[in-house]
Each structure stands twice: as C-alpha cells, then as structure tokens.
Amino acid sequence: MNNLQVVIDSGHGGSDPGAVSSSGVREKDLTLMISQYMLEEFQKRGVPATLIRSTDETLSPTERVNRVLAAYGDNPNVVIISNHINAAGSGIQGAEGAEVIYALRDNSNLASNILTALGNAGQKMRKFYQRRLPSDTSKDYYFMHRNTGSKTHPVIVEYGFIDNPEDLAKIQNNYKEYVDAVVDAVIATYEGETITPLPGEGNYYVVQNGDSLWKIANKYGITVDELKKLNNLTSNNLTVGQILEIPSESSNTTGTYIVKAGDSLWKIANQFGLTVAELKSLNGLTSDNLSVGQVLKVGDSSGSSSSSNTYIVKSGDSLWKIANKYGISVSELKNLNGLTSDNLSVGQILKIPSNSPSVSGSTYTVKAGDSLWNIANKYGITVAELKSLNGLTSDNLSIGQILNVPSSANTYTVKLGDSLWSIANRYGITVDEIKKLNGLTSNTLMIGQILNLP
DSSP states (O other): OTTOEEEEEEOSBTTBOOSBOTTOOBHHHHHHHHHHHHHHHHHHTTOOEEESOOSSOOOOHHHHHHHHHHHHOSOTTEEEEEEEEEOOOTTOOOOOSEEEEEOTTSOSHHHHHHHHHHHHTTOOEEEEEOOEETTEEEEESSHHHHSSOSSOEEEEEEEEETTSHHHHHHHHHHHHHHHHHHHHHHHHHHTTOOOOOOOOSEEEEEOOTTOOHHHHHHHTTOOHHHHHHHTTOSSSOOOTTBEEEEETTOOOTTTEEEOOTTOOHHHHHHHTTOOHHHHHHHHTOSSSOOOTTOEEEOSOTTSOOSSTTEEEOOTTOOHHHHHHHTTOOHHHHHHHHTOSSSOOOTTOEEEOOTTOOOOOOEEEEOOTTOOHHHHHHHTTOOHHHHHHHHTOSSSOOOTTOEEEEOTTTTEEEOOTTOOHHHHHHHHTOOHHHHHHHHTOSSSOOOTTOEEEOO
C-alpha cells in the first residue's frame, strides 16, 4: 500500500483492566484479541503494521507513546489505531454502538470512514468526534492524540459498550467482521476513497454544527420523539459528528430525495410527478447514473413538484393539513383526487386546484408552560388538528419548538363556555374592539361562530 504504515495499540493491559462487564469480561482482553487479529489482516493486505502490546502487560502512557513513535516515527504515512471498548457507567442502560475519536490536527475523513465501515459491518454507528483538553482547549484530551507527534494520524476506536450485554455479545461474536471493516476503511482512506453507507432499513445523517433534534426531525418530516426513539436517545443533546438514523421512507421537507438501492431517474421522476428531463435539469445531471445516498432536488420547499397544481405527500401529512395549506376543504381535496378514504401514503401525488394559492401559514414558538391544549385553544382548533398539522405522535413539547398553526390564525371559532370578555382577554384586546371588528351589536355568541381578530 505504497508508504502506509499502521501502529496498533491494544488499550489498557496488565494492572489496568479497563472497563469490566457485570459477567467479568475485561476490556484489556478484548482489545488484545481485536488488535492481534487486526495485525494479521493488515499484514495479509501487504501493509506494514506493528502491535504495541502483544501480551497482558502494564504500560504507562509515556511508555505506550514511546513505543508508538518508535515503530515508524512521526510521519504523515503513519496511522495509529488505539482499540478500546466503551462503558456508559452506572445509571445508564442500553448504550450501544461504535464511536471514533480523531485528533485535532486531522480532518474527519479517516474517522468517518471507519465508523461508516463498522456500520456497514452491522454495528450501530454513534458518532465520530474530537475531544479537547478542558485546561487547554488547543490540545487533545487523550494522550494518544496529544503526544504522538504532529504528523501521524491517530484514532481511538470504541467498538461498543461492555456494560451492555447485547452490545458486548455483538463484539465477541463479530469482532473479526468489525476488524476487517476498520482495516478496509484505513486502506480506502489512504487511497483517497470514501466509504458509502450500505442501503439498509434506514438512512443516516451526520450531525452538523448548529443542529438540533427538532431541526433534523423537521428536515426529514418526522417528529422529535420518532427521531429519539429510532436512535435510542434519552436526551435532546447532540454532538457534531454524531450519526443519526432516519427512516428510509422519509423525504425531507426541503424538496429533496435521497437515492436508495434500486432507484432510477425514471422511478424517482415518476414518484414526484416529474419527467426524467425535468429531474435531470433540476439537478444539473448530464447522465442517467445515480449513486446510493445521492441527494436529488425534486421540488420546492413547500413539497410541491415542478407542476404547480400537484402536491407530494410527506411523512406526517393528512388530508386536513394539506387542504388547510391550500385553502380548500377536505371534501374538495378528496373529490378532486377521487379519494374514498382519508388514508395517504408517503410519495403519493395529489392534485390541487390550479387557482389555489399555497397558504404559507403561521408558526408558533413553544414557551415554558405551554401545552398542545392551550396552543390549540389559542388558535381555535382541536388538539388532534394541531398534532396532525405538525405530524406529532405524542403530546410532548419542548421550549423553542416551532409549531405550524392555521394560516387563518386571525380568526377564532366560538366554543362552549366562551364569552366576548374571555376571548378578548385571551388575545389582549377589548370587548369593544372585537364587537367593532365583527359588527356585533350585542354580547351574544353562538357555538361555532367565527370571529375576526386583529
């Protein structure tokens, strides 16, 4: 492999067992087993490789670094792989999957390729990331990154969680496949290649700076709860480089489509009510070739295709939501499309009246103390309608979350128990203002009556 040289570090050892499972399995034994097999695989592929610890011996951080640098020196052709097994710690259950930590002096290519390859080998992908020393953020947190020269490329690979019995069993049963994946990823990166996630039940998204669960969920047309459940998340915290799984059937709300195995331009164009020529023109394509994971533009941000009188159904849509968006009734929408039920399927193409303007609607930002009920009540709709409008499957809200609300938010539908005073008080106006705005000469209201608001 030209000048590629690999240093393999078996984490822990000797008097330092590393993390230990409830059944007594020690991290130091697993990392040695992984590292010994890794050495064989690199050598089989003709790559010079050195194993830092080949027995159960205690190594200080200084001695470990000295052995690393003594192997091939500090040069840009050296990749250092420090093998470890993760542990979530007490009070945390169910953590699973692989992580890769890379040095501040490197870009993310190697770490990303390794993590993706492990995902292709069947392990859950958690994240690739860098970690800084709190006392000096210009330096790496881990000595294997910090003290191994300035030109080498060190990565710490965490293959899974030793304190999760299921994840531990996956490592023990599949470590050879995981090692093969890491070896292939290192060689591919050195040769300038990028590992592509294999098509599976889902697609993947890499967390970027500024991302939030709400922003990502909204991008792919799902709820925050669905995104958290799919990724076994127990909090709303994200880190840059974290890998999130997204439903394979999700088309995002920015009018794009992620190419999957078996797709063709004709198939995608047909799904979104376009011609192949329109799809190619929209994406600047000069050939019919596609690659898995490729992102194609399929329409505008509203979900409409290039045809102004059609709409593409997205995850979370309902007839009520779409009808409200275009200022028509559900009955009109069903009649126009010959629908006999309220069921919709993602990717379904609906006709909308050609003279129907797309109603941009309004949004509401969730504040402390809010609930679906008080927000729905504020805008004169039911909780069910509010959930449908936002594709929500639970009643949970988070502060700062942005909700779609009816574009006719300047009207209010009178409900049982309402009075002019209670409505005026809710919207911060006077009774006289409401009466004047609606041409009322008395204080009498009827259930279902629609009032104009400022």
